[in-house]
Amino acid sequence: MDACRIVLLNLVAVFSCTSALADAVVEGRVELPKSHAAPVVAQRYEIVAHGGVLSTQPPLAVVYLDGSFPKSRSPLTKQVAQKDLAFVPPLLPVQLGTRVEFPNLDDTYHSIFSYSPAKRFDLGRYRPEERPIPSELFDTAGLVTLRCDIHEHMRGLILVLNTPYFVVTSPDGHFRLSGLPSGHYVLKAWINSKTTRQQPVELKSGATAHVDFP
Amino acid sequence: MISLSQTNEASITRFRRKLWAAMVLVVFAITILALYLTQHNATAIAARDLQQNFQTELSGLHKLEEFRQAALGERCRALAEKPRIHAALEDNALDLLYPSAEAELRDLMEVGLSSAEQGAGSLHARFYRFLDSSGAVLFPPNPKDVGELSPAVEAQLTLKQLPETQQIGYIREKTDGVEEIVDEVVAAPIFSTETGNVISALVVGFKPFELGGKKAGAGMKSGIWVNGELHLLSFSKPLRASLDSEIAKAVASSLATQGNFTVAINGAPQLLFYRRLNPDSLFPPAYEVCVYPLVDSMVQLHRLRWQIGGAGMLLLLGGFVASHFVAIRFAIPVQKLALDSEKNRAKRRRAEMALVSTRKKLRRSTRYSADASHQLKSPVTVLRAGLEGLLTRDDFKAEVYEELSALLHQTHRLTGVIEDLLLLARMDAGHLQLESQPVNLSQLIEDWLDDLGALPDSPEVKIEKKFPLDLYVAGEGQYTSLIVQNLLENARKYNRPDGLIRVNARKNGSEIVLTIGNTGPPIARHAQAHIFDRFHRGGTATNISGHGLGLNLARDLARLHGGALYLICSENDWTEFELRLVGSSPAANVPAQDA
Secondary structure, three states: OHHHHHHHHHHHHHHHHHOOOOOEEEEEEEOOOOOOOOOOOOOOOEEEEEOOEEEEEOOOOEEEEEOOOOOOOOOOEEEOEEEOOEEEOOEEEEEOOEEEEOOEOOOOOEEEEEEEOOEEEEEEEEOOOOOOOOEEEEOOOEEEEEEEOOOOOOEEEEEEEOOOOEEEOOOOOEEEEEEEOOEEEEEEEEEEOOEEEEEEEEEOOOOEEEEEEO | OOOOOHHHHHHHHHHHHHHHHHHHHHHHHHHHHHHHHHHHHHHHHHHHHHHHHHHHHHHHHHHHHHHHHHHHHHHHHHHHOOHHHHHHHHOOOHHHHHHHHHHHHOOOEOOOOOHHHHHHOOOOEEEEEEEOOOOOEEOOOOHHHHOOOOHHHHHHOOOOOOOOOOEEEEEEEEOOOOOEEEEEEEEEEEEOOOOOOEEEEEEEEEOOOOOOOOOOOOOOEEEEEEOOEEEOOOOOHHHHHHHHHHHHHHHHHOOOOEEEEEEEEOOEEEEEEEEEOOOOOOOOOEEEEEEEEOHHHHHHHHHHHHHHHHHHHHHHHHHHHHHHHHHHHHHHHHHHHHHHHHHHHHHHHHHHHHHHHHHHHHHHHHHHHHHHHHHHHHHHHHHHHHHHHHHHOOOOOHHHHHHHHHHHHHHHHHHHHHHHHHHHHHHHHOOOEOOOEEEEHHHHHHHHHHHHOOOOOOOOEEEEEEOOOOOEEEEOHHHHHHHHHHHHHHHHHOOOOOEEEEEEEEEEOOEEEEEEEEEOOOOOHHHHHHOOOOOOOOOOOOOOOOOOOHHHHHHHHHHHOOOEEEEEEEEOOEEEEEEEEEEEOOOOOOOOOEO
């Protein structure tokens, strides 16, 4: 439930910041890969690897508008918490130049690090009450795999995007991006570490475009 | 008492010697065979015991080594699962691989340990390397931190492919050009957490476990044979080289992962035991080689051999002595047999000589009888002719004629005797041949009974006869008639006045039985046994004519006919003879019988 709440918060944040500039809307549905896991009551998202492909389980996709947009002037800050020996949220899309904080909400040490080409960092071991909260600035676009040196099963993904317009789909694949600038763009859907689909989109102010990713 | 002749004595001695020699040979062969088998057995048992001792000693050490290898393997496996190492490999951050591993493996490496700690810690690594996806070594940016290796040694770490399971290998390292050491290498596969495939391998080098060490049994030395070379520093180079080829041969010839053979090292026999240290490994095969001196066991075996040999010699000696006595014992019956046969031979010789002389005597007497008979026949004939001539004259007085006729009667008797003698002589000489044919015995008896009445000087007797008319016997009529004549004449001659002659004949199976009995004084009991002897007259009154040849002739003729003649009884005024002859049918063509 925490995961869903944070996703919604993010959506609200993106929406509020761009609505003043543009008002085009795109919505649709991404055909998500079938989940093989048996449904559980307490839905909990995690990063899994299948044949070298990292994705969330159950599947989620990130839909974003590709193009060149001006960088945000105000510093952006997001959070990926460690709760119950897992990253929350497991998949976080951020705009280039966003600082991500890694608060430790467990009663144990964590040692978050990443060897991903997009961002190498090593926070070292830290306690829950560590202040300031250890954080990293993500200034290269790409996928960053988060690991914990102490808990080898923990995985998290941060998708660093060079756009302010992105959204995480709902579990059934529906998405809605609003406050978009008008014009010709490419709409992309990141499904997993190896798969990103794209569709051209014509955005008009005040209009709602419908794009599905089959 | 007959004593053994000299030749017999010699041959018995020879027999005894041969028997002894044969027994000695057999005893010798059996003893040698027994010795051989015993020794063979003892040697095999000793070798087995030795190997068992050796194996027991080794297996304790091997257990320790297995524990150590398990501990090393577990450590390597734990290291291979470290998140930083995975992250470096999976997130394509190879430049961070060794620096990340350095932190993780710091406690494993013996860098910075004091020399005492180094010696104690065979669980500490000397070096480590990672292999890339093709099995080649990923070179470390700073070799000092991960254990420096020469390029040649580093090349030995390369595998043809990444291993799916932990591999153990042994590599040779020359540290300062002269002294060489062998490192035990554990290669642990690193599986990707994303794909599950082997993406790399962590190769950690340890000092090998000193198997021999101070704990092992006295004199046992151990080393490692890898890449065709033996690493056993206490042996000289040429010795190692010679052992190398032997081990290579043994390893190549058997598929087993372990084995042993005996080698001579510096002239002393040693048991060399080898065992594959890394079966099914991707690294080159390495063998643990233990050399165990056999001197003690050889000395024991030598002593055992001497003991067995000594026992065998004693046994042999006992066997020889026993065979000597047995030969003597066995020769005794043979000696007795020889003595007996000597006696028998002497007896036979005597009997033969007696037989020869008897035969000569018999022949002489036969010839004499025949000659005498022939010589006598002519004068008797002349005498009888003279007397008959005188009787034809009529110018003599009456008493002269009486005298002449008595004399003529005597010449007839003389002729009878001469003929009987001649017949007997022919029978004795074996010249009498019978022409056997059916003879009517009934008719023969009737004829002779008729003639009985014509005999002169005989008492008047009554005759009883009882026989069928057609009794035929096989024989020659002339001689059969002679037998019957003799018997009937005797019955008439030795009868008393008013006596009785009883003649019975019957057929009894294939025989014809004729009994002739007569009254009269019986034959004296002591004379009965001799009545069939030649010239015996039964002690009867001398006034009865006869010459003592009749019964003898009758019996011999009866025997010649295949029959017999017996005296049945002679007592209480009754004497009875029984004649048995072979029966025949009237027309039967009886084959001729030779005497």
